[in-house]
Amino acid sequence: MTTEELKALKSDKVVDARSMACPGPLLAAKKAIGDVDEGQIMEILSSDEGTKSDIPKWCRKQEFEYLGSIDEDGIYRLFLKK
Amino acid sequence: MANELEAQVQLLEAQLKKLQKNQPKDQLSIIVFSGDLDKVLAAMIIATGARAMDMEVKMFFTFWGTAMLRDKNKSPKGKDFMSKMFGFMLPKGSTKLKLSKLNMCGMGTAMLKDLMKKKNVASLEDLIATAAEFGVEICICEMSMNLMGFKKEEMIDYPNLSYVGVGTYLSDADESKIQLFI
Numbered sequence: 128m129t130t131e132e133l134k135a136l137k138s139d140k141v142v143d144a145r146s147m148a149c150p151g152p153l154l155a156a157k158k159a160i161g162d163v164d165e166g167q168i169m170e171i172l173s174s175d176e177g178t179k180s181d182i183p184k185w186c187r188k189q190e191f192e193y194l195g196s197i198d199e200d201g202i203y204r205l206f207l208k209k
Numbered sequence: 210m211a212n213e214l215e216a217q218v219q220l221l222e223a224q225l226k227k228l229q230k231n232q233p234k235d236q237l238s239i240i241v242f243s244g245d246l247d248k249v250l251a252a253m254i255i256a257t258g259a260r261a262m263d264m265e266v267k268m269f270f271t272f273w274g275t276a277m278l279r280d281k282n283k284s285p286k287g288k289d290f291m292s293k294m295f296g297f298m299l300p301k302g303s304t305k306l307k308l309s310k311l312n313m314c315g316m317g318t319a320m321l322k323d324l325m326k327k328k329n330v331a332s333l334e335d336l337i338a339t340a341a342e343f344g345v346e347i348c349i350c351e352m353s354m355n356l357m358g359f360k361k362e363e364m365i366d367y368p369n370l371s372y373v374g375v376g377t378y379l380s381d382a383d384e385s386k387i388q389l390f391i
Contacts, residue, residue, distance in 0.1 A: 146329050147329060148328055148329050148330040148331070149254065149258075149330075150254050150257055150258040150261065150331075151329070151331065153258055153261040153262075154257060154258075154260075154261050154339060154343070156261070157260070157261035157343075185261065185262060188262050188263070189262075189263065
């Protein structure tokens with residue numbers, strides 16, 4: 128997805144993992160995904176650059192669809208579809 | 210010809226069954242041998258991360274690693290002299306561990322802990338609590354407990370904790386996709 132498409136997305140759930148260090152964002156995502164229904168979109172906010180590599184891999188393992196990420200002044204917004 | 214084919218299919222089915230049985234599970238086994246703060250931090254981060262990836266996680270604590278699981282608030286009675294000495298010399302719980310490098314009489318460890326707080330890195334105590342919440346299994350080597358004179362009454366309260374021998378580790382490691390020794 129392009130940045131514009133991602134920006135236009137309506138997230139059903141937003142996980143704020145800003146200021147968390149590894150493995151915080153991953154654990155926060157895991158905790159939150161239980162509240163998300165299949166087909167819904169979850170957004171993860173992180174200031175940890177490693178999250179940008181971790182979440183796509185986590186999605187692949189869990190068989191979620193990783194949609195992409197937007198960088199906004201050191202905050203990464205990562206989108207996935209369950 | 211038909212008989213031959215049938216025999217081949219049967220052979221393949223048997224082999225497939227054997228392969229399926231021997232296939233490792235989506236499981237991670239970690240031996241925590243070290244009692245160094247930096248090394249056990251790495252072990253706990255990997256363990257909790259693996260639970261987020263939905264892997265089964267088994268941690269085996271042995272030798273110096275076991276001291277980390279002592280509860281600083283518990284003082285068991287009835288220890289012999291050597292056990293008391295060992296108990297006194299080894300760290301009493303996770304807060305008392307030291308770095309493997311740059312400890313500098315504790316100054317390095319204190320600096321790192323301060324830095325971890327500033328950079329929002331979870332402390333070892335936080336990670337143990339997270340591991341409990343996420344269902345990381347902890348196995349403690351019975352032999353190490355005996356050797357160091359630790360009693361079960363002085364270990365931390367943890368939901369998924371058991372005392373095992375090397376056979377348990379080997380059987381679990383045999384079924385694991387990933388095995389680590391830290």
